[in-house]
Amino acid sequence: MTLEDVVARAKVKQGIWEEEIRLMRAKKFSTICVHGAYTKREALDNNHGAIIEPVCSATSQAFGDSDLLEAALAYKASAWAYSRIANPTVGYLEIMLSMLEGYGTNLKTTACCTSSGMAAIKAAAEPFLTDEKPGKKNIVSMAQVYGGTFQLFTERFARERGVEVRWVENPDDEGEWAKKIDSDTRFVYGESPSNPGIVLFDIEKVAKLAHAKGVPLITDSTIATPALCRPLEHGSDIVVHSLTKSMTWSGRAVDGVLISKENITSNVLNADIKRDFAGWVKLWPLRDAGACVSPDSASRTLDCIRVLRSTMDLLSQNTMAVAEYLENHPRVEKVNYPGLKSHPQHELAKRYMRLVDSGENRFGHLLSFEVKGGHAAARKVLDRLNFVFSATDLGRIKSIAVIPTISTHQQQGEEARKIAKIPGNLIRLCVGAEDSGDLNAELGKALG
Ligand SMILES: Cc1ncc(COP(=O)(O)O)c(C=O)c1O
Incomplete structure (x- = not known):
């Protein structure tokens, strides 16, 4: 078999799964929470018929031949390969979360799980701070964000890297957002409702203001969860969650996720990255940063999400x-x-x-x-x-x-x-x- 044959065969297999996922996306929210991407075929073909997603704790996947190995590591054939990059249990969780955040819309959504909520916020924000676009850079965020996010923006981004952080003190004031967002803004950030002040912001209005300047809106929706609010349908480009919280209400895991819709807005990233931002983060910057989630944590989160x-x-x-x-x-x-x-x-x-x-x-x-x-x-x-x-x-x-x-x-x-x-x-x-x-x-x- 040639390399092309191997890639074509992997595509057919992937296509079957994608069709099953497409059908599941049309179901009600609770049905998706229970089943997600773990279909009967996935269970029978790949997991000995196990009715619950197994915890795949093996670090890596073996390949039957060198052609498949080469194709997989060039990201030409989808594979699990190595757990820092991709893992089946984590994969089931990622697809489930992308379905839930895109629920009730026609948006194409993808997700990338991380080792914590803070890792998700950092992974979502950092690509926009690239120096490849020269000139000044600022970020615009509501001031009432979670303390860890505040520290990330002020210590890591502002103090260590010279990024200007423009705090919006009154998120209800559209004029304040509008005044602070300009062509040097790399991303706009909000948390709704915020922890601990329980402050919301008007996602739709702020997304419009950001998009008018070619800038994406990132929303931390940890407190709401997709059961109560799905910011992507209101115009947000990227959603981040600390899965450590109510998505894993048992208190038995620390993990996070960033979820993006197809073709996010950005004046610094190229078209390929904007098309599938979360997928790109997973395969490239997160692979290099190594902030992956453990399959054990992913399975505990999956268990809580079912209800x-x-x-x-x-x-x-x-x-x-x-x-x-x-x-x-x-x-x-x-x-x-x-x-x-x-x-x-x-x-x-x-x-x-x-x-x-x-x-x-x-x-x-x-x-x-x-x-x-x-x-x-x-x-x-x-x-x-x-x-x-x-x-x-x-x-x-x-x-x-x-x-x-x-x-x-x-x-x-x-x-x-x-x-x-x-x-x-x-x-x-x-x-x-x-x-x-x-x-x-x-x-x-x-x-x-
Ligand atoms: C709203 C919000 N976002 C992000 C985080 C960070 O999450 P983690 O502790 O999983 O890194 C927290 C933690 O409390 C939070 O409340």
Whole structure:
């Protein structure tokens, strides 16, 4: 057999799988969550009939002949080859996630899993900072992003590489975004809802502003998950997730993903890269950076995603009940939850946060509240909690509380926390699947 024959044969096999995936994409969200790309043929032909995606822990794949080996390593024939580049278990997860983020649209989507959420954000952002296009470069981001993202932008990009970071302090102000985005902007970045401030931004409007300058919009949708919001359908070019959070609500994996749609907007990348940005990141920069996810973590994430829709529904309803309780508590100064009418972006949240395949508003599992009596009082409340764990974590099936100023957002400094509106008496609470009556009783005791 010639090399061409080998490539043609691999293409036929790949084509069969792609057709199965195309059919699965037309199913409802929950069906995709259960099955994804792991079809009956995949099970029978490639996995001894195993009904659940096996954890393929082998580092590499053997090749029957040198032609296939050569074709695979030239990326001419799809293969798993070596787990830093591609792995079957990770592959099943990537296709599943690309289906979920593109759900309900005709968009062609691809995904690239990474070793953590931060690795996904770095892998999504870095290609746009290339020096191949000379001249100044800036990035425009809302100021209320996750603390790790803030550090990445200010320390790694601004301080170490001289990239100007333009913070948008009021994401509701279209004029502020418009003023800051210009022809030297490499990408625009937002997080919706944000952690821990629970601030949203109008994805559609900001995407239009970015595209008008030939710039892509990257959206961190970790808190919403595709069960509640899918930014690609609203104009975002790339979506990033910390899969470590509610997509792996069991708390048994650290991983991340970036998902892109076909032909993203960019004034620095070539047409080939723009066509399949996530696929390119996977095969080239991520291969070289080595920030791959382990197949074990990927399988744990797959297990949680199977019930993502019902989990996000339950957690959102629980959180709503807790938010309403806290809002009426005399020791609470303020509650930030987009499901509450008092939230300044309640109307925006109603537009963007809906339970997939039902249309009903669901606002997620993250809230924060300010305790009367300042930082010392917030510490007391945290220390009095019993079954609600105190940890720098969120998106669990268990409720978790933390004070951001002494934990997740400690390194940002006073000034940056002020811009991001994170006061010392703020407690971030991520509500789990416990009974909401028990949760309210626990919080009432701690506050009392
Ligand atoms: C919104 C958001 N994005 C990204 C990250 C980073 O994710 P990871 O911890 O998986 O690197 C986090 C972590 O808390 C987060 O909350």
